[in-house]
Amino acid sequence: xxxHPTPATAFFDVDETLVxxxxxxxxxxxxxxxxxxxxxxxxxxRAALTRMRDAGAPREQANRxxxxxxxxxxxxxxxxxxxxxxxxxxSTGGFFHPPGVAALRGHQHAGxxxxxxxxxxxxxxxxxxxxxxxxxxxxxxxxxxxxxxxxEVVRPMIGEAKADVALAWAxxxxxxxxxxxxxxxxxxxxxxxxxxxxxxxxxxDPALRAHVTEAGGRTLPGVS
Numbered sequence: 001x002x003x004h005p006t007p008a009t010a011f012f013d014v015d016e017t018l019v020x021x022x023x024x025x026x027x028x029x030x031x032x033x034x035x036x037x038x039x040x041x042x043x044x045x046r047a048a049l050t051r052m053r054d055a056g057a058p059r060e061q062a063n064r065x066x067x068x069x070x071x072x073x074x075x076x077x078x079x080x081x082x083x084x085x086x087x088x089x090x091s092t093g094g095f096f097h098p099p100g101v102a103a104l105r106g107h108q109h110a111g112x113x114x115x116x117x118x119x120x121x122x123x124x125x126x127x128x129x130x131x132x133x134x135x136x137x138x139x140x141x142x143x144x145x146x147x148x149x150x151x152e153v154v155r156p157m158i159g160e161a162k163a164d165v166a167l168a169w170a171x172x173x174x175x176x177x178x179x180x181x182x183x184x185x186x187x188x189x190x191x192x193x194x195x196x197x198x199x200x201x202x203x204x205d206p207a208l209r210a211h212v213t214e215a216g217g218r219t220l221p222g223v224s
Contacts, residue, residue: 009135009173010107010181011166011192014118014128016223017185017202018100021089023124024066030085031070031078031123045069059188063119063156067142071151075144082123086131099220100202103183104132112181115169117162117192138165163191184208185222193217 015022025046032042052062070078089095104114116129116137129137141154155161170177178197182189187207193199199215201208203222212219 007111007175008107008179008181009113009115009166009170009175010104010183011115011117011162011169011196012100012104012134012182013162013184013186013189013192013202014116014120014125015185016097017183017189018097018104018116018132019095019128020097020223021095023118023120023128026089027082027085027120027124028066028069030088031073031081034081034084059119060156060158063140063158064153067121067140067149067153068151070142070149073149075147075149078123078149079126083127085123086127090131097202097223100183101132103200103220104134107181108133113173113175115166117157117165119156119158119188136169138162138169159188160191162189163195166192166195183220 012018015024028045029042049062049066052065107114113135114132116125116134118125118139121139121142125137125139138157140157143150143152143154157165166180166182167177170180177195180196181198181200182193182196183200183202184193185202185205185208187205190207190211193201193208193211194215199212199217201212201217201219209219211217
């Protein structure tokens, strides 16, 4: 984390903002393969989460259900799998979304702090944040007991939670939210974008586009 207050901070969603993947699903497939699950295990898990979404379940509820799939998993082994997953995705190319990463690099060049805020979790976010040189990273925090995930989470880093984290980070670092930037691609990022003075939409989400049209802001190309 920065040692001194910065004139501005740029908060970034991760999935389909900085990277082209939906990291939660991509990592789940990798995790199941690494732990010897049959391919049908991932197919069933993804289908169940998709049914929740299609039935209108809140995104926070689906996020909690996702982490329930890791009940009993070793925190240490997940971290190791996250590093292996990240290296594998880097080696195949196309993992990072160039417009989002270019924006992040621009903020870093300008001396702004860069903070990742995502509904994803540590196996995915740690390697990404380290690679990008982000100043801080916040994700959904699974509860851990005796080194293993319980399947529960503290609070899904979705919607209002993202805005709360951004405002708390700004206050703690002496930064005015009006001077800050926020990047997101999905309507669940709307509260994060509303929390800052310079919202940026990655892609064509109608709710986010309407916000930047009304409040001012800009857009970047989305993941094709």
